[in-house]
Amino acid sequence: MPIIYTCRHCMNEIGRLEHQVVESTMLGFDQLSIKEKEDMIKYKSNGDIQITSICESCEETLGHHPHYHELDFFIQ
Template structure:
């Protein structure tokens, strides 16, 4: 199973994880159904896309918390 992490703000790829583990081991089971739908996408080939945040955007958000209200602020 391949997990692809990317930044939800700038769409930058954060990393890939190609492992044979269960979703429960990733802690994804702890998410509410709504969180899961917002954060995780699946495709038919077994890829899992996880929306996260990259270091750059995390730092930007720390400096400019107002951007928190916008889903995408760098294009």
């Protein structure tokens, strides 16, 4: 059951954890609200867990173009 981190904007894989057992508190999931968990964490039918986050490149782009925060997706 890998945990796969994916960028919400460019959809690139940011990273992957291949551990068999991982405490959700170690990953900081306990710090998220219920809404944030619903938006960020997806459980796949094959057992994978997909975490939607933001990569460094997209974060930098948002820093240079703050009005992009208004958009759901800014990469076409």
